[in-house]
Amino acid sequence: MARVVYDTRAQPLPAGVRTVLQRARRLLFVAEDSEVILQVSPAATSGQIQVMGQVLAAGLPVHGATLRAVGSASVAPQATDQEGAFRLAGLPSGDYTLEIETAEHILELPTLDFSER
Numbered sequence: 001m002a003r004v005v006y007d008t009r010a011q012p013l014p015a016g017v018r019t020v021l022q023r024a025r026r027l028l029f030v031a032e033d034s035e036v037i038l039q040v041s042p043a044a045t046s047g048q049i050q051v052m053g054q055v056l057a058a059g060l061p062v063h064g065a066t067l068r069a070v071g072s073a074s075v076a077p078q079a080t081d082q083e084g085a086f087r088l089a090g091l092p093s094g095d096y097t098l099e100i101e102t103a104e105h106i107l108e109l110p111t112l113d114f115s116e117r
Helices: none
Strands: 003-007 025-031 034-042 048-057 066-071 085-092 094-101 106-108 112-114
Touching: 034 094, 048 066, 066 085, 085 094
Parallel strands: none
Antiparallel strands: 003 025, 025 034, 034 048, 048 085, 066 094, 094 106, 094 112
16 A cells, blocks of 8 residues: 655645645655656546556656556556556546556555545
């Protein structure tokens, strides 16, 4: 199970700072020598989000890792590209669990609330 190290949702803006647009949520997870970086942002369609991320092992991109997202919507598994990157677009807002299978092991991220707030 990977653990969250950083989540911008838990880091409020400094006092007096306002935003016009909703900022993207960024998260960092670690498990042993692996890292998963996520960015969650609203999609163009209301009620939907997009998740972009990267999988690293020992600081290097993991090519061909299989990503599975289970939650509010069915998402087909997909593989990371040469840079260890992936993108899930047009997901309905809601709770999701992400599982990433590499050649060495399976990383499971805790269930996350991917809502538009």
